[in-house]
Amino acid sequence: MTQTKTLEVWLRGPVNGVPALLQPVAHALLQACEEVESFMQDFPEDLIWDRPAGVASVGYHLQHLTGILQRLLTYARGEALSEDQLAFLYAEGKPTEATAQDLLQQYREQLDKAMEQLKQTDESTLTEVRRVGRAQVESTVMGLLFHAAEHSMRHVGQLLVTARVLRWQANGA
Numbered sequence: 001m002t003q004t005k006t007l008e009v010w011l012r013g014p015v016n017g018v019p020a021l022l023q024p025v026a027h028a029l030l031q032a033c034e035e036v037e038s039f040m041q042d043f044p045e046d047l048i049w050d051r052p053a054g055v056a057s058v059g060y061h062l063q064h065l066t067g068i069l070q071r072l073l074t075y076a077r078g079e080a081l082s083e084d085q086l087a088f089l090y091a092e093g094k095p096t097e098a099t100a101q102d103l104l105q106q107y108r109e110q111l112d113k114a115m116e117q118l119k120q121t122d123e124s125t126l127t128e129v130r131r132v133g134r135a136q137v138e139s140t141v142m143g144l145l146f147h148a149a150e151h152s153m154r155h156v157g158q159l160l161v162t163a164r165v166l167r168w169q170a171n172g173a
Helices: 021-038 058-076 085-092 100-120 139-172
Strands: 129-132 136-142
Touching: 021 058, 021 100, 021 139, 058 085, 058 100, 058 129, 058 139, 129 139, 136 139
Parallel strands: none
Antiparallel strands: 129 136
C-alpha cells in the first residue's frame, strides 16, 4: 500500500498571477502559512505566551510573521513605515487578549495582501533600489521580497519548535 503525501507548495506548479521571477517568494510564503496553520490546530491557548528556556513565544512568532510581511512589503513599495506599523513592531511579543486563532487570522490576512502585492509587482522593478529603516539602508525590491520569504520561513521553524516543546512539556515530560 502506498501513501499519498501532499506535495509542498513549490512542487504544485506556478501560483496563478504571480510573475515568474517571484514564484519562489510566493511558494515560500504559502508554504510557511500552511505549516503554521497545520501545526497550530488545537494548540493550547494557555501556552501561547509561554517562553520555554527563555525563547520567543508562539504568540510572538505569529505577531512577527504578520508584522515582518507588512513592513518588508511596505519598503518594497518604496514607502516608509506608518506610525501604526511602528506601534505594531514595538508591541510584538507582548501578550494580548488575542487568541492563537486571532493571531493566525491576522497572519492569513497579511499573507493575502502579500500575495496580491506579488501579483502586482512588475518584474522590471525588481532591481530598483529601496531604502530600509531609519538608517535608510539600501536594498532592492527583489531583496526585500526574497527576505520576506526567507525571514518568514525562519520564524516558522522557530514557532514549530517552540510549540512542540510546549506541547511536550504540557503532556507531562
